[in-house]
Amino acid sequence: MALRKILTDSDPSLHKRCRPVEQFDQRLHNLIDDLKETLANAGGAGLAAPQVGILRRVVIVVDAQDQMLELVNPEIIQQDGEQDGFEGCLSVPDRWGKVKRPMHVVVRAQDRNGAFFQVEGEEMVARCFCHEAEHLDGHLFTEHTDRLFTNEELDELLAAEEDGEGQEKPRRRRRRDRQE
Numbered sequence: 720m721a722l723r724k725i726l727t728d729s730d731p732s733l734h735k736r737c738r739p740v741e742q743f744d745q746r747l748h749n750l751i752d753d754l755k756e757t758l759a760n761a762g763g764a765g766l767a768a769p770q771v772g773i774l775r776r777v778v779i780v781v782d783a784q785d786q787m788l789e790l791v792n793p794e795i796i797q798q799d800g801e802q803d804g805f806e807g808c809l810s811v812p813d814r815w816g817k818v819k820r821p822m823h824v825v826v827r828a829q830d831r832n833g834a835f836f837q838v839e840g841e842e843m844v845a846r847c848f849c850h851e852a853e854h855l856d857g858h859l860f861t862e863h864t865d866r867l868f869t870n871e872e873l874d875e876l877l878a879a880e881e882d883g884e885g886q887e888k889p890r891r892r893r894r895r896d897r898q899e
Contacts, residue, residue, distance in 0.1 A: 723771035767854035797825035816864025
């Protein structure tokens with residue numbers, strides 16, 4: 720396993736459509752392992768192959784139990800509900816935008832050996848499924864927001880939201896709680 724460099728939004732690879740995975744071999748297994756190690760090191764909630772310069776349809780998403788899901792050739796087959804929340808991206812460091820996403824998502828994908836399976840997620844996991852799937856088609860979350868906020872601006876907004884609800888100010892969230 721190896722850490723890979725995470726590309727930033729100015730890199731052309733992030734704006735290209737990825738090709739489906741057709742060979743489920745050791746090379747794919749190495750890519751998946753590298754993505755998992757890179758994601759763990761970066762403290763994110765998801766990572767797609769194009770974010771490390773590989774134009775293949777492979778993503779890793781951290782589920783509600785903090786397990787890393789390996790999704791090869793994922794496709795969203797069902798979505799319902801709606802949530803509106805702040806979203807970030809390891810390829811758009813230290814910037815956040817308010818993005819609408821489905822509340823519940825079902826994904827059909829293949830595992831590292833090519834077997835098909837379905838997985839579903841709600842709230843943050845549903846958001847991650849959508850966010851990472853968009854990377855595979857060359858899109859970034861920044862296309863869904865009118866404004867990007869800095870870390871400091873986001874902290875101020877979250878604190879103001881909490882104060883407005885009569886609750887105490889939130890502690891700074893772990894980066895992974897907000898960043899895909």
